[in-house]
Amino acid sequence: MIESLEGKRGVPRNRPPFPVTQGYLNKPTVVNNVETFALAARIAVYGGDGFAALGTKQSKGTKLLSISGDCLRPGIYEFPFGVSVREVLEACNAQDTQAVQISGAAGTCLSAKEFDRKIAFEDVATGGSVMIFNRQRDLLEVVRNFAHFFVHESCGFCTPCRVGTSLLKNLVEKVYTNHGTADDLKDMSYISQVLKTASHCGLGQTASNHIADTLKKFPEIYHKRLLVEANFEPAFDLDSALEDARQITGRKDEMAYL
């Protein structure tokens, strides 16, 4: 954002130096979102005690949650930190929930087993987004959407994010269209880890979370689509590559397979 303000190509900066010391035009800069400014104003006007009395020991105060997806009452909610995912689901009247994606596409995907976890910095941290998916949803569709989203969001500056997001998208598509194999799942999980450890900025470092999380917590959405129990399927499909020529010539190419 600061790069863009300065009229440069919108790619993330190298840090340190951090914006607090050298931000916009290399001057100290405060970068915060609206919720932070609003809460800071509230504390300035009413004092910090009431605010600090809410929430948990490590996460004081309240958090705005933007709840969407499969529930009867989506919307913006304010909860004290430490609220459990289950309480949030009850408040917005969500039924038969399969998974909850906290903190957006780059966040954490929780399965029903984890609904007693708490929204707080020390447990499930969130920027505020809560997406609810019930059991009628095909989670792989969600993964597909996210994978495409990150290909689009990658600025292209660093290798792991620029190339890795596209590799992941292609592999998700391969599994989705029933061409995936066990080896593809291994590749997905390894690429996910490379993105996390080697990417230049937070986008790349979190762009594979949805894949790593769902591979771990919802393996069946992948496994039920694997083509064969074999480890390997060639990326190159001989029959479809020859299809046009076969149509034109009327040949069947019995000899194509050695």
Place this chain on the structure above:
Amino acid sequence: MQLEEQTITIDGQKIPFQSGQTIMDAALAAKIYIPHLCYHPEFKPHGSCRLCTVMVNGRYESACTMPSVAGQEILNNTKELNENRRALTQMLFVEGNHICPGCPKTGNCQLQAVAYYVGMLSSHYQHFYPYRDLDPSHPDYVVDFNRCILCELCVRASRDVDKKNIFAISGRGIKAHLIINSPSGKLEDTDFAVGDKAAFVCPVGAILRKRTRYTTPIGERLYDKQSIRIVGDSQQLHAGATKYGRK
């Protein structure tokens, strides 16, 4: 007063550094090889290839951008980090079109040399086979966009040293690509010249001098004989290595 020497530790080896040096600078001065592609001692670090990712006090950081701080415990030459690097190298290979046996840079190419170093035997991931051009328009140079790895060394050299701003990166995400800043987009319509710094910095076979490409036979080239870990970068053979910003 004698200043106490400041040190960092890389893979258990204590090395000195001067303030202002990055981990990469200090490592190079101590002859420790940290794999890299977008780093060049004469330019402001870019931090984009991520090959130099090391573990600093338990966190992943790029050695070329991370300032040295006394007492840092750094892991560099570990199995895990080198496997990471192998994956990154494979990503660079499948992203472009690298047909090494037909490339004039083979044997002098840092991407290839890093690939040898990290034990890459195949590109493993599915190739993208992007459609990219070749620009042979300039009388002395050819630009083969197929082999560009977006390290921006030519961009930095042309902008910061030559003051010509001939190269730039355009497009986002996987569509990011090198462009030439001229109305036609061709190198012949720029004032790119033989003595330009930008003519010497490309780590791969994307910017090549014409008529000199086979003066050294394949098999007798830099990395044909020695590992990049020992001989370092091909572009620095001619460098009088002034550090950017300082003399």
